[in-house]
Structures are given as C-alpha cells and as structure tokens.
Amino acid sequence: MIVGGIISTTRITHTICGIDVIFSDYRIAFYIFTGCMGLTFISAWFFEFECGRENRNKPVEMDETEENKRIKPAPDVLVAFRLFMSVHYGSWLVCIFFVGVCNGVIWGFLNWHLENIGASQFLIGCAVIINNISEVIMFFVVFPILERIGYFTFMVLGVIGYVARFCVFASLTNPWFVLPVEILQGFTFAGIWGAMIGYLCTVIPGENMATMQGILHGVYWGLGSGSGSMIGGIVTEHFGARVTFWSFAVATVFNLIIFVITQKLAAKPKRKYEEIDN
Template identity: 35%
Template sequence: MESCLGVLADPAVNAKAWYLLSFAASVAVGPFLNLYFQQLGLTHSQVGLIGALRRWVSAPSAFAWAALADRHNAHQAVLLATFVGSVAARLLILLPRSYWGLLAATLLAEFLRAPVNVLADAAAMQLCAKESDYGKFRLWGAVGWGAFSTPAGWIITRLGIRWAFYTNTIMSLPCLLFGARLHSMRPAAAAGAGAHAARRQGDAAKSGSVKHGGGVNGASGMAPADGEGEKGEQMPLLGAGTAGGGGKLEHQSAGVVNGGKQGQALAAAAVAATTAAAPVPPVRYWLRLWALIRQPEVAVFFVTAAANGYAWGTIDCFLYMYLKQLGASEALVGVAVTITCAAEVPAFQLQGRLLDRWGVTRVLDMVQAAYVLRLALYALLPYAGSVLWVLPVEVLHGITFACGWGAGTVNCKTLAPPGLAATMQGTFQSLTSAGFGLGALLGGWVGAHVGWQGMFAVASVTVLGMWLGILTARWIIRLLHHTTPAPRDCGDGAPVGGGGKGGGGNPA
C-alpha cells in the first residue's frame, strides 16, 4: 500500500492518472449527449443548435477562467471548482424536459467544463523536462477515452441512457484526488528540474562543452523567466534558427551559460524555479497580456489554431452522418471511432521526437497538410468502391488531432511570458473551439446546398487556402524581422515569448 502511495506521489504519475480517469469519465457522457436529447424528442435542428452553442460558450469561458487563475495565481482552486461544478451541472441536464431548460443546463455545464483541460495542460507542461514531453502525458487521455468507451456503451445499453450521467459522476470522484495535486506539485517539480538543469550546466562547464553566443535568456546573462532556464533553445513558431546562427532547432536540458561559470548556472536555475511559482501583480498581468497579443507570431498561431478547429469541427460533426449515407453500419462507425482513439496514442507518444527534430512550425504545417488530405479523401470516398476505405483514412486522426493539439500546447508554453501560461493555453483552446463551431456552422450550411460529399471537398479547399495564407503571413513576418528592431519588453526586462534574439526565443 505504501509503495502504491509512493508511486502516486510522483507528479508525473499523478498527471497521467488525471488524464486517464478524467477522459474515461468524459467518454461516459460526451458521445451519448445528443442521443439523450433525441430520446427526449428534440428535433435535429435543436440538437444541432445546442451543439454549436456549446462550442461558442466554451471558447470565451476557457479564456476567462484561465485569465482569472493566472491573475490571482489560483490555478488549483479554479481547476477544482470548475471541475466539480461541471460534473454537478451535467447531472442537472437530467431534470428539465423543455428545450430551453436543456439548453440552459447544457451551456452551464460547458461554461464550467471549458477551463478544466486548459489548467490541467498548463500544469502538465510545468512537469515536462522539455516541452515536447507533453505528449507522454496527454496520450493517457486518449487511452482513457478509448479504453472506457466500450464499457460505457455497455452500461448505457443495459441500464438506460440516464446512466451516462451517473457513470460520469462516479468516474469523476477519483479525479478529485489527482486534480487537487496537479498544481500543488508544480513548484517542487520546477525546482527539481531547475536543479537538474544546473547540474548539467555545471558538468558542461567543467568539460568545456558549453556553447557560447548568448547568455541565459539572451546575451545579457539575465535569469530566464517562467522556468526557461531548463533549456537553451525553444521551438519558435516561425522556425527561426538558434542563437548563434544555427539553423536547426534544438531542445537541451541545460541553458547556455554565459562565461561557463557554474555559479551563474545555479543562480539562474534557482531564479527560474522561484519565478515559475511566483504570482504576477494584476497591473503587470494586463500589460503582459497586451504585449503578448500584439506579437505577430502570436497572431499567426491563433489563426492556425482556428483553422485546425474549423477542420476538426467539420469532420467531427458530419463524418458519421456522411458514412451512414454511404451505407455504413453502426458497427463500422464504432470501428472508425476506435481507430481514431488508437491513432492518438502512438502520435502523442512519438510527437516529442517530431518536435525535437522538426520544431513546432513544421509539425503544425504537417497537421494542416494532413487535414487537407483527410478532407479530400472523404470527398473521394464514393469513388473508392467501398465505404470500408474510411478506416485507413481515420489513421490520419493521429496527426491531425494528437500532433496538432500537442504542438499547439507546447507552443503556448514557448510563447507565454511569466504569469500567462494558463491564459495562453486558454486562448489556444478557445480559438480551437471557436474554429470548431465555425466548421459545424458552415459545414451544415454548405452540406444543405451541395451535399456532404461536396461539403468535404469545399472544406478541403478552404483549409488549403487558410494554410497558404498562414505560410504567406510567416514569410512577411520573417522579412519584417530583418528590418525592424527587437520587440520591447513587458516593462520588467522580461521579453514576450520567453526570450529575445539572443536567447533562442520566439522572434518574429
């Protein structure tokens, strides 16, 4: 028993258990919510409207709750309060029978649920020795979702649709234990990572293998902010080279030590560990937020998140209706869902290597290319001769969702200055949800005019156009970067994005 408790005391194991159980609880109700509405007699248009409004409510909610947590340094309290509130609100959906009552209860549950994964992702990122390790935590969410989907369906089939909500509540109870420890473990983990970085920096200094060309967080030798001392170079959104003129993106456990002195490395690591947990004054918070959203690379990243959300919403809302139209059975649809879940696990597991090798920018480009291909293949499915060909296409979900979500989460950590980590995660997930809602809205309108096959073809061309626009924007920003001075800091010497030119941060 003691050994089991000792294992659960490990912050990494705690975070993985949170993802496993929280997603297992979610799958008990998420896929069956619309079925419950239909059994109550709601029309297809009413069900569709509820689905669209859920996404539009979750987008501003995730940002607002995350901003509140960052501003008051209350991440753990906000996480637990919204998680408990969302579980209770889902039970409230069982009470009303009118459309407006169901709509109000559902939107309340969505409003409270939206920030939960945002804050959990922000906590998991603090536990990563390098940002690209995030996928090793998030893959357990895919495991929980995929592993419990079949048992949840069996329970609901045997006991009735109302047990979707009861099962969600029961499965959520152990999540309270792990959720209560997510953010409370962060300072200790950050300190341990900082000490590990200092040891590696000291060893490198002794061996004479320390790179030169920039101090910690730039040539000035200032201590990095928000734990950035754990790595020498980050994954800039626009694919900029490393400090010192190198063109290949790298991720190192030790930062570049100015002058090769072990004392400076220890001091930098200590400051980084304390900075990660330090609250940010309210006035400084708004100045940092304004400075952050003014950065061109941040705007490009936000558009990328919305574009990916648009493609995801188009697929998630209409694919299974399209497959049923093509003659797919319920069993085939179930197999397709299983494949999408299974594809996430290796993608989350291996995305760290992809990010280390290619960087965030190229991985996000790969995601958008995969979305263009996936949507086009759906449009071509009637010409394949059998609807079974949808199964290999579903393997692309590992790239489009898992790699897209992982790279986006990692990039939030890279771009966010101190005190804005959760806000950045909330904005990313909010814009993804907003794009999802746009895909559902436009997809339904286009599908009503040209059919589902034509809708997927239009969506593929639309995503391609968005991607080309993003590539053009990056090219323009890179040109401007060579002709304009470095961006000013946030008023306290900490540049937006965790690093300036010299520190391998996120230059435009």
C-alpha cells in the same frame, strides 16, 4: 464500437410515401452514455488530491531563505495577449482557429456522410476507435517529434493532413476505406494541439500560460469548432457532403499558403517582459 454494433441490430425499414426509409434506435447510445457517466461519477467520488480534506487546515510551509527567489510578480497578461496580436504570432491563432473549423466539419458531418454511402453503425464505431487510438499514441510521441522537426514544420504537415482527409472523404464510394484514413486523426488533432501548446510554452511566460491556454481553447473549440459546425451545416444542406468536403479541402490549402507566407515574411516581435533580479 460496441454501441455501434448494438444500434446496427435495431435498424428497421419503413416505407413512407413510396420511399424506403431506414431507422435506427439511437436512444441506446444515450442510455449507455448515462450508465457510463454514472460509473464515472462513482469512481470520481473516491479521488484523493494532494490538498484534500485532511490538508485544508494545515499551514503552508515555505523556506523563508528561498521566498524572495521563488516569488516574482506576474507579467501583465495584456503584454502576452498583445504579443499574439502581432502578424507573426497572430497567424498561429488564425491557423488554430481554422483547424478548429475543420474539426467542427469533420466531427459534425463525416459520420452522417458515411452512413449515407452505406456505412453501418459498427463501421462508424470502428472508425472512432481508430482515430481515438491514433490520438492517444500521438499525445505520447508528439513532443519528441517536435524536438526533431520543429513547431512550424509540424504545423504545416498537420494542415496538409487535413487536406488529405477532406479529399479522401469527398471521394469515398466504399465507406470501409475511411478506416486507414482515420489514422491521420492523431496527427491532425493531437499532433497540432500538442504543437500549439508547445509553441505557446516557448513564447508566453509561465505565469500567463493558464490565461493563454484558455484563449486557445476558446479560439479552437468555441469559435473554430462552432463555426465549422454552422458553416458545414449550411453548405451541406445546400450542396451535399461531398461538395462540403471538397470546399474545405480547397479552403485549407489557402489557409496553409497564407500561414506559410506569413511565417516567412513577418518578423517576430521582441518579447519584453519585466525581469526581476534575485
């Protein structure tokens, strides 16, 4: 919000070929970002970890009587991976890929669309603050909510939240109306992310959680968000931001329908992991 307010004061209008073009000095954002990263580097330098320099040469103590109980061979990673190649569990990865696409579109083109309909950089900064606060709050309360309504129901509500956001973005004429809608960011991003991580914990054994979270990050941030930015850019260039948001609202509805049908009709495959008797 502070950076947006500063940038708003730098706006100047130039007339090019008879057309008034508004310019803002966005270099200010990069200068402040660099300063913040410098402060972050200094503070991170003084972090102390449990296995710091003073503990590197200390032998690890283990209760030998408990050793055989605590150490088990890890199940094959491919077993857990193949589990998500089934129709039932694979539909979760497909859904998380698509919401990653949705995030790529929103993060890449919402602010541009808001500025085109008259939003100031201060307003855009306020919108960022609201969605960040909603994310923080949701990360604190998502798991108690999941315990009450379940992972599937929460995922469905989160995808519906994307449909609502896209419809509002496509219909906006007054950019200030985006502020209350940005509250849904916590639900659609932090909530869905927490639901997916929680669901993984119920399906994948603990020994393979790191691998599966890496796959989840790749599907969501790499394939999903990257594809969303690319596809959103192509559609926006040819048809404009409003058509882009309407298109993704419709596509999200189809994704939701397919996800619900798959979850209702596809049976859960049995999870067969090697069990070791103590």
